[in-house]
Amino acid sequence: xxxxxxxxxxxxxxxxxxxxxxxxxxxxxxxxxxxxxxxxxxxxxxxxxxxxxxxxxxxxxxxxxxxxxxxxxxxxxxxxxxxxxxxxxxxxxxxxxxxxxxxxxxxxxxxxxxxxxxxxxxxxxxxxxxxxxxxxxxxxxxxxxxxxxxxxxxxxxxxxxxxxxxxxxxxxxxxxxxxxxxxxxxxxxxxxxxxxxxxxxxxxxxxxxxxxxxxxxxxxxxxxxxxxxxxxxxxxxxxxxxxxxxxxxxxxxxxxxxxxxxxxxxxxxxxxxxxxxxxxxxxxxxxxxxxxxxxxxxxxxxxxxxxxxxxxxxxxxxxxxxxxxxxxxxxxxxxxxxxxxxxxxxxxxxxxxxxxxxxxxxxxxxxxxxxxxxxxxxxxxxxxxxxxxxxxxxxxxxxxxxxxxxxxxxxxxxxxxxxxxxxxxxxxxxxxxxxxxxxxxxxxxxxxxxxxxxxxxxxxxxxxxxxxxxxxxxxxxxxxxxxxxxxxxxxxxxxxxxxxxxxxxxxxxxxxxxxxxxxxxxxxxxxxxxxxxxxxxxxxxxxxxxxxxxxxxxxxxxxxxxxxxxxxxxxxxxxxxxxxxxxxxxxxxxxxxxxxxxxxxxxxxxxxxxxxxxxxxxxxxxxxxxxxxxxxxxxxxxxxxxxxxxxxxxxxxxxxxxxxxxxxxxxxxxxxxxxxxxxxxxxxxxxxxxxxxxxxxxxxxxxxxxxxxxxxxxxxxxxxxxxxxxxxxxxxxxxxxxxxxxxxxxxxxxxxxxxxxxxxxxxxxxxxxxxxxxxxxxxxxxxxxxxxxxxxxxxxxxxxxxxxxxxxxxxxxxxxxxxxxxxxxxxxxxxxxxxxxxxxxxxxxxxxxxxxxxx
RNA sequence: GCGGGUGUGGCGGAAUGGUAGACGCGACGGAUUCAAAAUCCGUUUCUGGAGACAGAGUGUCGGUUCGAGUCCGACCACCCGUACCA
Numbered sequence: 053x054x055x056x057x058x059x060x061x062x063x064x065x066x067x068x069x070x071x072x073x074x075x076x077x078x079x080x081x082x083x084x085x086x087x088x089x090x091x092x093x094x095x096x097x098x099x100x101x102x103x104x105x106x107x108x109x110x111x112x113x114x115x116x117x118x119x120x121x122x123x124x125x126x127x128x129x130x131x132x133x134x135x136x137x138x139x140x141x142x143x144x145x146x147x148x149x150x151x152x153x154x155x156x157x158x159x160x161x162x163x164x165x166x167x168x169x170x171x172x173x174x175x176x177x178x179x180x181x182x183x184x185x186x187x188x189x190x191x192x193x194x195x196x197x198x199x200x201x202x203x204x205x206x207x208x209x210x211x212x213x214x215x216x217x218x219x220x221x222x223x224x225x226x227x228x229x230x231x232x233x234x235x236x237x238x239x240x241x242x243x244x245x246x247x248x249x250x251x252x253x254x255x256x257x258x259x260x261x262x263x264x265x266x267x268x269x270x271x272x273x274x275x276x277x278x279x280x281x282x283x284x285x286x287x288x289x290x291x292x293x294x295x296x297x298x299x300x301x302x303x304x305x306x307x308x309x310x311x312x313x314x315x316x317x318x319x320x321x322x323x324x325x326x327x328x329x330x331x332x333x334x335x336x337x338x339x340x341x342x343x344x345x346x347x348x349x350x351x352x353x354x355x356x357x358x359x360x361x362x363x364x365x366x367x368x369x370x371x372x373x374x375x376x377x378x379x380x381x382x383x384x385x386x387x388x389x390x391x392x393x394x395x396x397x398x399x400x401x402x403x404x405x406x407x408x409x410x411x412x413x414x415x416x417x418x419x420x421x422x423x424x425x426x427x428x429x430x431x432x433x434x435x436x437x438x439x440x441x442x443x444x445x446x447x448x449x450x451x452x453x454x455x456x457x458x459x460x461x462x463x464x465x466x467x468x469x470x471x472x473x474x475x476x477x478x479x480x481x482x483x484x485x486x487x488x489x490x491x492x493x494x495x496x497x498x499x500x501x502x503x504x505x506x507x508x509x510x511x512x513x514x515x516x517x518x519x520x521x522x523x524x525x526x527x528x529x530x531x532x533x534x535x536x537x538x539x540x541x542x543x544x545x546x547x548x549x550x551x552x553x554x555x556x557x558x559x560x561x562x563x564x565x566x567x568x569x570x571x572x573x574x575x576x577x578x579x580x581x582x583x584x585x586x587x588x589x590x591x592x593x594x595x596x597x598x599x600x601x602x603x604x605x606x607x608x609x610x611x612x613x614x615x616x617x618x619x620x621x622x623x624x625x626x627x628x629x630x631x632x633x634x635x636x637x638x639x640x641x642x643x644x645x646x647x648x649x650x651x652x653x654x655x656x657x658x659x660x661x662x663x664x665x666x667x668x669x670x671x672x673x674x675x676x677x678x679x680x681x682x683x684x685x686x687x688x689x690x691x692x693x694x695x696x697x698x699x700x701x702x703x704x705x706x707x708x709x710x711x712x713x714x715x716x717x718x719x720x721x722x723x724x725x726x727x728x729x730x731x732x733x734x735x736x737x738x739x740x741x742x743x744x745x746x747x748x749x750x751x752x753x754x755x756x757x758x759x760x761x762x763x764x765x766x767x768x769x770x771x772x773x774x775x776x777x778x779x780x781x782x783x784x785x786x787x788x789x790x791x792x793x794x795x796x797x798x799x800x801x802x803x804x805x806x807x808x809x810x811x812x813x814x815x816x817x818x819x820x821x822x823x824x825x826x827x828x829x830x831x832x833x834x835x836x837x838x839x840x841x842x843x844x845x846x847x848x849x850x851x852x853x854x855x856x857x858x859x860x861x862x863x864x865x866x867x868x869x870x871x872x873x874x875x876x877x878x879x880x881x882x883x884x885x886x887x888x889x890x891x892x893x894x895x896x897x898x899x900x901x902x903x904x905x906x907x
Numbered sequence: 908g909c910g911g912g913u914g915u916g917g918c919g920g921a922a923u924g925g926u927a928g929a930c931g932c933g934a935c936g937g938a939u940u941c942a943a944a945a946u947c948c949g950u951u952u953c954u955g956g957a958g959a960c961a962g963a964g965u966g967u968c969g970g971u972u973c974g975a976g977u978c979c980g981a982c983c984a985c986c987c988g989u990a991c992c993a
Contacts, residue, residue, distance in 0.1 A: 093993095135993085220992045221991085267911090269910085274989085276910095344990090346989050347909090351909095354908095399908080477990080478990080478991080480991095482991090550991070551992090551993070552991095552993090589986095589988085592987080592988070593988060594993095627986095704919090704931070705919045705931065710913075710920090711913085711987090717918085717919095717933075718932060722931090725931085731946090775931095778930080778931085780929095783930070852926090853925080853926080855974085856973065857974090893973090901925050902926075902974085905973090
């Protein structure tokens with residue numbers, strides 16, 4: 053018996069598919085289309101198990117849908133701009149473009165042998181001028197449509213490297229390279245008006261019925277609609293021009309519990325006070341060192357600075373509240389100023405306790421006496437009745453909110469306002485390796501878009517990375533250009549675009565990747581939307597929200613049909629591939645990460661370096677990442693066992709939406725199973741026709757198993773439960789192996805086996821198909837048809853519970869009614885034993901499911 | 908901090924409120940073999956018992972139900988995101 057040789061077989065079928073053009077997608081209005089897309093990879097240099105898992109899932113869907121008769125679009129590209137290329141440029145003296153295209157070449161070489169059914173003729177890379185030139189054209193359209201504008205905003209500034217840092221590059225408030233304390237610096241930057249769409253993006257979540265509920269929730273919370281009151285305090289002792297302090301609150305009902313007002317360190321009032329108050333200036337400087345990330349700001353110790361300014365309570369002029377600058381108030385949300393009601397907000401309470409401010413409860417739980425209600429260390433945030441609040445006393449929270457709003461409006465001091473947490477999308481990056489923002493700054497004309505015929509504005513090939521900062525800033529021949537409007541000497545914008553812009557429309561570009569416009573109407577109309585989008589849960593908010601916005605912006609500027617403003621019909625978020633982390637400490641006390649290959653794990657679980665034997669700290673299993681070096685190379689698996697084994701393995705065991713921890717042990721098992729299937733096929737083909745009594749019965753039993761497999765595998769694939777589909781294929785394999793059905797029946801079973809396995813293990817499936825005399829390429833065959841009549845069972849086994857515990861079971865005809873089952877149960881030996889002569893207190897019969905006898 | 912998720916044998920996991928542990932890995936036993944590899948068959952949640960069987964058991968504590976891994980409440984641990992990593 054010859055063994056199945058993946059190394060020879062896989063390239064053979066890949067060549068056959070290539071020659072047949074099996075995966076080329078052509079627009080054909082006569083056929084129903086299906087667009088399946090996996091989030092495109094960043095070309096880091098090598099593919100990893102996460103890619104294999106992601107693209108295998110998409111490929112299973114693509115191949116299955118093709119077998120179902122759809123005209124399938126399944127493209128691939130590269131999310132090719134980004135920081136790592138610049139880091140490589142600085143560290144290895146290689147140009148970002150060279151580094152990136154080399155990586156793309158390597159990764160393509162590693163992907164191809166996996167046999168994904170991709171239309172490679174549509175390949176694109178976002179760093180290619182062919183792609184980003186069209187992006188620049190859309191940027192100009194968006195400027196003209198009022199969707200792009202400039203305003204000031206803050207960045208992390210490294211004062212030693214004189215460069216802007218990404219949040220990731222800030223470690224404990226210091227720059228990762230220089231170690232310098234980070235500052236916040238204000239720059240004029242480009243923004244997209246995503247906040248104009250807050251309400252619509254929120255509303256439309258309701259239409260995304262084939263998205264995971266968790267993603268819809270996360271997006272809704274991110275957009276963060278709140279209904280509140282915006283009002284103005286009169287100030288005492290504030291500088292010129294700050295007679296009022298405008299605050300936003302969602303709890304106007306607690307206004308009588310207010311004990312302080314708080315403003316962000318970046319609030320204009322705080323900035324105005326800094327000049328004459330060195331202490332405050334120092335406090336603010338320290339706050340700014342926390343950086344710009346919300347996480348860092350929120351987890352930092354809550355601190356405040358009493359400005360000495362007071363505000364007057366809007367309903368009681370005798371009450372004055374101190375105004376604090378507080379490090380936890382974000383300038384980006386609301387007005388950058390709040391009032392604090394410690395009794396009913398935990399953060400305010402912590403703050404009040406720290407600075408000795410009064411804590412007055414103004415909402416009392418219904419079941420508690422007002423006199424006995426005191427606030428300890430926990431703020432009361434539930435519902436109740438208003439107390440200690442003058443004219444609000446006795447009201448519900450809702451009534452009090454309305455009353456406060458009414459009186460504020462009457463006093464001309466405030467108004468109801470709907471607020472969103474979602475901020476406009478800042479797209480400027482002070483970096484080289486991104487899509488240049490196609491505008492020119494002219495001393496007389498101001499900000500002028502580049503002429504479309506001059507696009508693309510290409511990145512220079514000769515940038516230097518020998519000093520930190522953006523090389524475009526110090527590249528005179530690239531930077532100095534005539535103004536597109538008046539021709540006078542002017543300067544290009546040297547900021548490039550956020551890489552999220554690149555990934556916000558690549559799905560649309562795939563429908564016409566070589567066009568000299570961003571999209572082509574007919575192609576977009578035919579192929580959009582993406583029917584099935586697959587990617588990591590880590591993109592649940594930003595990438596998907598930006599794409600939803602961008603599709604709307606493209607519709608407004610005529611680049612997508614209105615029907616495509618929600619570009620992803622169905623979304624599946626796969627779990628990540630995780631692995632343990634291995635680290636040692638360097639002499640300088642810094643953490644040094646090691647790859648799994650560098651580490652040897654002993655039987656007792658302790659780990660040491662293969663080289664030198666130094667003890668290694670084993671960290672928790674987290675997302676595979678280059679920076680932590682906890683990566684496993686799929687190329688090794690593919691070379692040893694073949695693509696089908698790797699594909700089969702990543703589809704088995706773990707449910708696709710869950711994280712999977714990579715272990716090497718299963719690959720061997722997957723390979724063994726594929727060998728077994730091959731042997732079964734070869735056996736069936738070579739079997740002698742044995743005249744066996746009962747052959748018909750055996751054949752029927754095998755046909756039943758076959759059709760059960762068709763039903764179960766189909767359900768598994770349709771329901772994105774690939775691990776269950778795989779489990780059912782294991783069972784089916786077992787059934788065929790044990791069957792002594794005649795040759796023809798076994799050949800038929802194995803032909804169905806090949807067709808059911810084809811989405812996961814396409815090469816093996818083709819080989820079996822050919823070996824068993826199947827017509828043409830299996831890839832062009834339809835999905836096996838199910839004969840429902842073969843699924844029906846004559847008898848079913850019902851478990852019997854006594855008091856909810858299983859004590860036995862009975863076999864009953866499948867069509868037995870309740871009364872018949874009851875009679876059989878009451879005659880059952882086990883039941884009689886437990887009843888001990890008595891009558892059951894209750895008898896629950898769920899036909900086809902279970903029987904429960906309560907004694 | 909905040910938002911979202913996950914938690915079941917030695918391991919990955921299965922289970923429309925209805926037999927907890929399908930399927931796979933590992934382990935153990937057997938067949939085949941001069942022997943091994945490969946392959947095939949069987950056992951495998953834990954505790955007690957020769958066994959029939961009994962008791963316990965789905966992160967922790969409590970609740971709803973004839974019946975809870977599944978529903979509700981409180982907590983614990985870990986993971987993802989937190990707007991300049993992609």
